[in-house]
Amino acid sequence: MDIYQIRPFHIDDYDAVFALWRETEGVGLSQADERPAIARYLDRNPGLSFVATMHSRIIAAVLCGHDGRRGFIHHLAVQAEYQKQGIGQALVERCVDALRQEGIDKCHLFVYATNANARTFWRRLDWQPRDDLVLMSKMIR
Template identity: 30%
Template sequence: MTHQDLAIRAFHPSDEAAIIALWHECGLTRPWNDPRKDIARKLSVQSDLFLVGEVDGVVVATLMGGYDGHRGWINYLAVSPSHQRRSHATALMRAVERKLLEMGCPKINLRIRSSNIAVQRFYEGLGFQQDEVISLGKRLIPDV
């Protein structure tokens, strides 16, 4: 199966349970982030950048993109383990890159865990490079 079998579309509210299950399956959820709240927040801002990939009507991939007027951002790129290594993640990245470029976005940033070498190599294969920055964060609204 190749990425041509992947139908990419915007998120529908009926996708929520399948997407949360996919994020759990891919190890993307954390105890301090409520995935339902993350979805609700995304739907309130640039919901057209919340992409879903389906094969035969089944959700197998997601990507949550964003653009703040300065940089594009990628979050929650996930492909079901049973559908990995079929170019689905690349297809989702290319789709969001096209959308961001249409919005005038000059650069995309993303964060990955430093221990995730396979994902680092995936992004390097798409032309991403490590920026010389330190990522800092501050929670304003606790999820739990």
């Protein structure tokens, strides 16, 4: 495989990252993923989200942030032809290192229950599914 590079996710990467998310099964998109919302997320969580590039083209991305207590990882996606080459794991390690440097000691993430590939990936990286919790959500606007 050609060498890939990992660097912070900048809002200028938005169009390429959004296209990657749209074409990657397993990533759920909503209004919260439109450019202004992602710009706000990146502003509020500087240096925690990353992209992987090859020949300057984005081939993988991840959003990461924290609320002062816990870290959160969202929308990890590796372009199909580059999967299973360690890029997803490398992006997660960058997120986790960055969270540690912010003094965060636990990180959560959301996986569709039907996304067996992602569940296997996260288990392989030692992330524990939580059978004691149920995710609850409400539209508030």
